[in-house]
Amino acid sequence: NAGVMQNPRHLVRRRGQEARLRCSPMKGHSHVYWYRQLPEEGLKFMVYLQKENIIDESGMPKERFSAEFPKEGPSILRIQQVVRGDSAAYFCASSPHYRDEQFFGPGTRLTVL
Amino acid sequence: AQTVTQSQPEMSVQEAETVTLSCTYDTSESDYYLFWYKQPPSRQMILVIRQEAYKQQNATENRFSVNFQKAAKSFSLKISDSQLGDAAMYFCALLNSGGGADGLTFGKGTHLIIQP
Helix, strand or coil: CCCCEEECCEEEECCCCCEEEEEECCCCCCEEEEEEECCCCCEEEEEEEECCEEEECCCCCCCCEEEECCCCCCEEEEECCCCHHHCEEEEEEEECCCCCCCEECCCEEEEEC | CCEEECCCCEEEEECCCCEEECCEEECCCCCEEEEEEEECCCCCCEEEEEEECCCCCCCEECCEEEEEECCCCEEEEEECCCCHHHCEEEEEEEEECCCCCCCCEECCCEEEEEEC
């Protein structure tokens, strides 16, 4: 059973560009979470999605950030008009049930020039 | 809102010795889960151990064990017979079973150094 997959592993964008981060959960997992890790910090929860639904986006910045988890395909975290402060590692996790153990992907390191 | 505090930014231990990492938390919920995650230089988050708050017995996984004190809201991790491969950042995390945010709440981490 393959683990949580994230791609790309590294992404470089210039200020003002868009960043798209992809996450494929573990097989059989329908719950997906996105976290952001700034340098020297712990992970911060951003958003929780189930298939086709955003359940909890309490940690998501109100502007420029959006997430989706379509019926088919991976979950996408989209950051529009990136700024230098968006540079961070973005982790995706999945779980088989609500409020259950979460399995993490390897992360995407976003660098904004 | 729930919080998780790790008061030790860095800890160092001799190989084969025992080390304890501290974690305190705050939540208004009565039912929750606590976790310790390890993050080596590869940055992959690896689950080390988990504890359900309703269980009084402390969780144990091989060389890793916890001291869970619910009344004190304390959840420390003990690593016995430390090995070089244990060197990593360790994060304590909380997940409420019912209310509050649906995601994990993490502490800022403790950097564990293993001295050969």
